[in-house]
Amino acid sequence: MVYIFHVDGYEDTEMIAPLDMLTRAGIPVTRVGVTGKTITSKMGMTIEADILPEQLDLSDCEMIFLPGGPGTKNYYDKPVIDKAIAYCVAHDCYIAAICAAPSVLAAKGVLEGKNAVCHFSVNDKMAGATVRDELVCVDGKIITGCGAAASIELGLTMVELLRGKEAADRVRHGIGYHG
Known part of the structure; x- marks a missing residue:
């Protein structure tokens, strides 16, 4: 199971493309509404979360995913994000983030000594990480994407x-992808 954590202001492409790749592969996905049951994207698209934070049971978790965008600020003070990251670290699950969201992982200490990528606007918030110039970076159980342009490649990874x-x-x- 992949848990995608949704916050108001998420970047549409960064959520939809990886979700599409996972779904096409038959990988079960649950959308967690961090900021509510109905979440509004950067572009004004609304989605309904499958569950709310209080319903989260990570016992079947293979990976968590944090889409980026201007809503990334809504991840920082949410206990459910701390819980999910701590679970993944303790249980050797994958943690994926794209665009500005890798900065959340850096703030939580997850990127200490790791290679990672992010949107250039948050390079200064990547404490402990070696920021690479790539679309997608995998370092152990951490997968990061640099932004919307990396969305399909991140999903395929x-x-x-x-x-x-x-x-x-x-x-x-x-999908006819030749990248």
Whole structure:
């Protein structure tokens, strides 16, 4: 199970493209509404979360994912984010984040000594990380994407890590991706 944490102001592409790649691969996904049951994206699109933070049970968690965008600020003081990150660290689950959201991982100490990528606007908030100039970076159980342009590649990387290269290649072929 992949838990996608949604906050108001998330970047549309950064949530939708990875969600699409995961779904095409048959990987179960649960959308957690961090800021409420109905979440509004940066572009004004609304989605309904599958669960609220108080309903979260991570016992089947393989990965958590934090989409970025201007709503990233809404992750910082939420206990559910602390809980999910701590669970993943303790249980060796994957943690994925894109755009500005890797800065949340840095603030929580998860990126200490790790390679990571992020949107250039938060380079100064990546304490402890070595910021790379790539679309997607994998360092151990941490997967980061630099921004909206990396959304499909990040999603395919998530699929490959969870279900293998063949599964990712099937999705890649199915969407006509040649990147």
